């Protein structure tokens with residue numbers, strides 16, 4: 001292959017940056033991008049795990065995987081991540097804002113630091129990363145942003161009020177951005193899964209819910225829905241079937257107080 005053909009090919013390769021790529025839904029999304037020939041940038045805190053995934057993906061697909069270990073719950077995280085990609089000459093074609101934590105417990109009994117961390121990670125960093133990467137995407141006239149929200153974003157949820165409200169913000173933010181950036185050739189999608197079999201529930205202090213354990217979605221299916229929805233240009237993506245669509249649409253027509261007590265009963269662990 002001639003040198004100019006090779007460099008044209010390299011330039012035409014697309015890169016997806018996925019936050020929270022070390023496990024769960026983010027890991028599954030990263031595999032889908034790699035499978036389709038995207039170079040990937042893997043972001044999370046677990047450096048060794050990211051290195052291991054990166055090596056596996058490079059070996060099984062003809063792609064480049066770059067690892068950036070970063071705590072995204074600190075205020076300077078988005079700027080540092082953007083600067084790190086720029087310094088390495090990486091053009092991010094697809095930004096996947098997936099990293100997130102859940103916080104479950106009585107509002108005033110939960111440590112403020114836990115809320116600060118979750119708001120910074122689930123909301124502020126997502127907004128700032130979108131803001132930083134949207135400009136170069138719009139200037140190129142092409143790009144994709146996938147924000148991972150939750151069906152909880154439709155349910156004001158007692159004992160998870162902060163998490164549900166942050167996910168609600170993400171839906172509103174993404175739908176508005178999708179409309180605004182469409183004229184610049186940039187697609188924005190928001191993924192709204194229901195309970196999925198990952199570490200997030202346990203880490204968030206949720207031991208039991210009204211849901212039987214075998215009734216969780218699997219992260220592969222959720223990631224595939226998000227990936228397909230983004231590539232199709234769907235703005236709101238709800239993985240699953242008719243039940244999940246109902247879960248998404250029902251709270252839009254019921255009184256908010258009824259929605260809150262339903263959500264409370266669902267997650268009550270005591």
Ligand SMILES: NC(=O)c1ccc[n+]([C@@H]2O[C@H](COP(=O)([O-])OP(=O)(O)OC[C@H]3O[C@@H](n4cnc5c(N)ncnc54)[C@H](OP(=O)(O)O)[C@@H]3O)[C@@H](O)[C@H]2O)c1
Pocket residue numbers: 019020021022023024025026043044045046047070071072073098099100101102121148149150151192193194195196197198199200201203
């Ligand atoms: N699972 C569900 O039931 C469900 C339902 C609806 C929506 N979601 C959403 O799906 C997204 C992914 O969650 P998941 O279920 O896949 O959870 P998960 O398995 O716990 O994965 C969370 C990911 O986020 C990363 N992360 C957490 N804190 C971070 C921090 N401070 N800085 C950087 N990265 C951080 C974790 O990596 P490190 O620990 O290595 O940093 C991990 O890769 C979240 O936004 C969540 O709200 C999940």
